[in-house]
Amino acid sequence: MQPVAVLVALGALAGGEDVPSAGSADRPPRLAIDPAGEVDRCRRAWARHGRIAGETEVTVWVDANGRVTGVQTRADAEPLLAQAAQCAALGLRYDPAMREGRPVAGSLVVPIGFVTPPEIHRSPTHEQWMRCYPKSHRHEGIEGRVELTITVGTTGKLLRHSVPPGTDEWLVKAADCVVRHMSFRPGTDRGVPAQATVLMPVYFKVSDISLQAFASAAAPTITGLRRKEPVDEDPAPISSEEEILAAYRDCYPPGLDASADITYEINVEISGVVRRVGVVKGSGDPRLDEAGACILRRLKFRPATFNGHAVTDTLHWPLLVRPPP
Numbered sequence: 318m319q320p321v322a323v324l325v326a327l328g329a330l331a332g333g334e335d336v337p338s339a340g341s342a343d344r345p346p347r348l349a350i351d352p353a354g355e356v357d358r359c360r361r362a363w364a365r366h367g368r369i370a371g372e373t374e375v376t377v378w379v380d381a382n383g384r385v386t387g388v389q390t391r392a393d394a395e396p397l398l399a400q401a402a403q404c405a406a407l408g409l410r411y412d413p414a415m416r417e418g419r420p421v422a423g424s425l426v427v428p429i430g431f432v433t434p435p436e437i438h439r440s441p442t443h444e445q446w447m448r449c450y451p452k453s454h455r456h457e458g459i460e461g462r463v464e465l466t467i468t469v470g471t472t473g474k475l476l477r478h479s480v481p482p483g484t485d486e487w488l489v490k491a492a493d494c495v496v497r498h499m500s501f502r503p504g505t506d507r508g509v510p511a512q513a514t515v516l517m518p519v520y521f522k523v524s525d526i527s528l529q530a531f532a533s534a535a536a537p538t539i540t541g542l543r544r545k546e547p548v549d550e551d552p553a554p555i556s557s558e559e560e561i562l563a564a565y566r567d568c569y570p571p572g573l574d575a576s577a578d579i580t581y582e583i584n585v586e587i588s589g590v591v592r593r594v595g596v597v598k599g600s601g602d603p604r605l606d607e608a609g610a611c612i613l614r615r616l617k618f619r620p621a622t623f624n625g626h627a628v629t630d631t632l633h634w635p636l637l638v639r640p641p642p
Contacts, residue, residue, distance in 0.1 A: 373428070438500045462519070
């Protein structure tokens with residue numbers, strides 16, 4: 318499989334020089350299958366947590382039946398890379414070590430490497446994004462997220478893309494539209510362009526105004542939608558991640574463990590201060606509704622602008638109120 322470069326001890330695969338073993342076996346354990354598929358599976362799984370690239374060595378201990386009894390990566394390995402490499406090592410099959418013609422326990426070192434994933438070279442323009450996001454859904458405040466699996470060739474050409482089974486039809490069409498407005502840089506294998514596959518989450522929100530700091534699924538989500546006054550540019554939150562998390566921690570009710578998407582009407586003044594907060598679509602729990610209002614009052618905003626001047630603006634503002642991380 319092209320997306321992943323696997324660097325294994327070739328002696329163990331092809332009958333050449335043996336991989337060094339910590340034991341005294343005549344022949345250390347060796348791989349019984351091509352590891353490329355397992356490494357690719359683990360890269361895809363762990364890529365949900367961040368970027369997987371590079372290579373590291375995994376020491377694998379195998380018993381006399383060929384079962385893995387332990388794995389260990391180099392101490393200097395980046396944690397996410399180490400986890401993905403260990404995942405691959407654990408999923409492989411091994412022939413046990415041999416001593417005097419009998420299977421025995423032993424160990425081998427398996428260096429495993431991952432191709433550097435492709436990157437987005439050009440993203441859709443705002444106008445293209447809005448054409449892909451159904452107007453009816455935007456007006457009704459319907460949002461969504463879809464994970465695209467994209468494969469990019471050595472020239473940066475998009476070869477194919479797919480979404481998980483069961484994805485809503487509108488998200489399938491919207492994601493298909495968005496990805497066709499993108500261009501990519503190819504992945505690399507030790508500096509050489511290589512075909513590679515990567516997971517790419519695509520978000521459809523009622524506005525493209527969001528905090529980069531809250532791209533993580535573990536963090537609170539804040540997005541806005543202008544409602545009344547004619548403005549050239551909507552208000553946008555400018556609070557730091559630490560300030561927003563502090564607001565969640567101070568405002569979320571102690572002892573409560575519930576989440577809700579709540580829509581508020583807020584008035585953002587020229588100073589960027591939220592002076593008025595009203596509930597448009599509540600949670601049914603007054604404690605959650607008030608917690609969200611408390612959070613919004615603590616946020617700092619860049620005010621709306623009209624003809625180059627800061628103006629007061631009234632908006633509908635969806636907010637996910639949940640226990641702070």
